[in-house]
Amino acid sequence: MPPVAPMLAKPVDAIPTGDYIFEPKWDGFRSIVFRDGDEVEIGSRNERPMTRYFPELVSAFLEQLPPRCVIDGEIVLPDWDSGRLDFEALQLRLHPAESRVRLLAAQTPAHFVAFDLLALGGTSYMEVPFGERRGALEAALAEADPPVHLTPATMDNETAAEWFSHFEGAGLDGLIAKLRSDPYTPDKRVMFKVKHDRTADCVVAGYRPHKTGDDAIGSLLLGLYRDTGELASVGVVGALPMGVRRELRAELDPLVTTFDGHPWNRAKQEEGTRTPRSSQYSRWNVGKDLSFVPLRPERVLEVRYDHMEGTRFRHTAQFVRWRPDRTPESCTFSQLEEPVSYSLSEILSQDQLFRTDRGDCGGGCQDRRRGGGALGERVQSGEGVLSSDRAHQAGPDPVLPFRGRRGAARGRRAADGAEAVRQRGRG
Numbered sequence: 001m002p003p004v005a006p007m008l009a010k011p012v013d014a015i016p017t018g019d020y021i022f023e024p025k026w027d028g029f030r031s032i033v034f035r036d037g038d039e040v041e042i043g044s045r046n047e048r049p050m051t052r053y054f055p056e057l058v059s060a061f062l063e064q065l066p067p068r069c070v071i072d073g074e075i076v077l078p079d080w081d082s083g084r085l086d087f088e089a090l091q092l093r094l095h096p097a098e099s100r101v102r103l104l105a106a107q108t109p110a111h112f113v114a115f116d117l118l119a120l121g122g123t124s125y126m127e128v129p130f131g132e133r134r135g136a137l138e139a140a141l142a143e144a145d146p147p148v149h150l151t152p153a154t155m156d157n158e159t160a161a162e163w164f165s166h167f168e169g170a171g172l173d174g175l176i177a178k179l180r181s182d183p184y185t186p187d188k189r190v191m192f193k194v195k196h197d198r199t200a201d202c203v204v205a206g207y208r209p210h211k212t213g214d215d216a217i218g219s220l221l222l223g224l225y226r227d228t229g230e231l232a233s234v235g236v237v238g239a240l241p242m243g244v245r246r247e248l249r250a251e252l253d254p255l256v257t258t259f260d261g262h263p264w265n266r267a268k269q270e271e272g273t274r275t276p277r278s279s280q281y282s283r284w285n286v287g288k289d290l291s292f293v294p295l296r297p298e299r300v301l302e303v304r305y306d307h308m309e310g311t312r313f314r315h316t317a318q319f320v321r322w323r324p325d326r327t328p329e330s331c332t333f334s335q336l337e338e339p340v341s342y343s344l345s346e347i348l349s350q351d352q353l354f355r356t357d358r359g360d361c362g363g364g365c366q367d368r369r370r371g372g373g374a375l376g377e378r379v380q381s382g383e384g385v386l387s388s389d390r391a392h393q394a395g396p397d398p399v400l401p402f403r404g405r406r407g408a409a410r411g412r413r414a415a416d417g418a419e420a421v422r423q424r425g426r427g
Contacts, residue, residue, distance in 0.1 A: 003047035004070065004118065005186040005187035006045055006072055006186065006187070007185050007186060007187075007190060008189040008190075008191065009176055009189060009190075009191035009192055009193035011192075012177075012192045012194055013194075015157060015161060015164065015175060015177065016192055019179060019181065020178060020180065020192075021130065021134060021153050021154070021178050021179075021180055022153065022155070022156075022177050023151050023152065024151060024152060024163055024172045024174075024347070025176050025194075025195070026076055026113050026151070026172060026173065027076065027085050027171055027173040028076035028077065028085065028087065028090055029044065029050065029074065029090065030044070030045040030073075030074055031044060031045075031050060031073060031074065031075050032070065032071070032073075032118070033061060033070070033071045033073065033114075034069075034070050035061055035062070035065045035066070035067065035068065035069050035070075036067075036068050037068070040062060042054060050075075052098075052101065053095070053101055054105065054110050055101065055102065055105050056105045056109045056110065057110055057112055057147065060147050061112075061148070064144045065140075065144075066121070066140050068119075068122070069117070069119060069121075070118035070120075071116070071117055071137070071140075072114070072118060072184075073112050073116070073151075074112070074113045075090070075110050075111070076110065076111050076113060077089050077093070077108055078344050078345075079171075079344075080344070083170060083342075083343045084169075084344055085171035086108075087171075087314070092104065092108075093105075109147060110147065111146060111149060112148050113150075113151050113348075114137060114141060114148065114149065114150050115150075115176075116133060116137065117133045117134075117137040117140065118184055125184065127183045128183065128184075129181045129182065129183065130178050130179065130180055130181070130183075137150065138150060149348055160175055163175060164194060164196075166342045167342055168196060168307055168342075169342035170342045170343060170344040170346075170347055171309070171344065172347070173307070173314075174193055174195035174196060175194040176191055176193055176194075177191065177192040177193075178192075195306045196306045196307050197306065198305055198307075198336075198337055199302055199303065199305070199320060200302070200303055200305060200331075201301070201303075201326050201330070201331050201335065202223060202234065202301055202302075202317075202331055203222065203224065203231060203297045203300060203301075204220050204252075204295060205221055205222070205223045205231060205233075205263060205264060205297040206264065206292040206293055207219065207220050207221060207248075207295065208221070208236075208291070208292045208293070216245035216246045216248075217240065217245045217246075217249050218238065218245070219237060219238035219316075220236060220237040220238075220248070220301065220319075222234050222235050222236060222313075222317065223331075224331055224332060224336075225328075225329060225332045226332070227332070231297060232333075233264065233312070234312050235313030235316070235317050236316055237303055237317050237318065238316045239316060239318065244319075252295060252299075255295040255296045255298060255299065256293055256294070257294050257295060257296050258294065262294045262297075263297060264294065265294075299328075300323040300326040300328055301320075301321075301322055302321050302322075302323050303317035303318060303319060303320055304318040304320050305317045
């Protein structure tokens with residue numbers, strides 16, 4: 001598989017204004033899909049193979065993608081009962097046993113949401129402006145059906161703001177903004193991402209030592225009280241300067257206690273309560289010790305987070321400040337902002353996903369129910385993809401052909417890829 005690093009996004013505080021195309025930010029595994037005839041490869045964000053973990057998607061790609069193409073997108077796992085994406089279940093799909101891979105593919109099938117086109121036929125699109133790439137992608141996936149989808153897109157800031165607010169209720173992760181004129185730039189942060197920014201007051205109930213030694217904090221373990229009075233583990237704070245890590249280690253030392261009587265002791269673990277002790281070793285990094293030092297749950301910390309997944313922070317929380325004015329018992333789930341409920345099935349419906357919602361995106365990406373754009377019509381009619389004034393920007397496809405390149409290294413790279421993707425699982 002020819003490695004291609006995906007184009008990346010840098011965070012911004014607000015939805016930008018200008019000549020942008022906006023898309024929902026999906027919460028899954030970033031993937032670049034290569035198809036060449038009867039061969040398919042799925043590359044991860046770290047350019048590692050993920051093909052073996054998603055056999056149901058390989059079959060779908062062979063049925064629905066153009067015979068020769070390279071498409072950028074996201075592998076997601078819908079939980080139709082809750083109407084949300086389930087990233088935790090998606091992580092479980094990365095399993096080393098072939099029998100387990102097949103079982104999970106049947107029990108929790110994944111979906112693929114496409115949002116960019118890198119190559120089609122023998123033509124590279126990486127130098128083509130995104131507006132035209134979007135139009136060609138719409139045409140290429142005009143007849144696609146689940147589990148292959150085309151992400152919604154809009155050029156309207158008000159619509160983008162509505163998506164940012166509402167789609168979180170379906171488990172999505174914010175908003176992506178792409179300049180209509182931008183080429184595809186691998187491994188560069190040229191897109192923008194807007195994510196939710198919230199704060200919560202949490203109880204600090206333990207810490208994990210830093211990997212360099214016991215004189216510094218690696219991460220602080222956070223908890224919130226349920227209505228039943230149980231202290232639930234909700235996440236960690238980990239991104240701290242080394243000087244602060246050492247100061248915290250000394251500052252918290254008087255609170256170090258034993259597990260006897262601690263809310264996250266082994267007895268509660270055996271009763272089935274999810275605590276940090278119920279996963280003392282990392283599923284994704286074999287041998288990484290996730291055991292922790294218990295603290296008396298007396299200190300309250302204000303943290304910044306983007307959104308929840310179930311009862312836990314989806315990503316590592318950020319340290320804001322200590323809250324000596326708050327009692328631990330006052331730190332409950334009731335303080336958390338509830339996102340507007342929104343059905344994932346509505347976002348993943350074909351009516352919403354096939355076409356951008358307004359006008360020409362630079363290459364004719366109009367609603368096909370209104371007749372489709374000029375570019376889309378040329379693709380569907382087989383007359384070619386690029387207009388004459390853009391043809392000079394595209395050359396022979398340097399990223400598509402991969403016949404014969406996998407060889408004996410394929411199995412080794414697939415194994416290496418599992419660890420790389422698992423590390424992605426949380427960043």
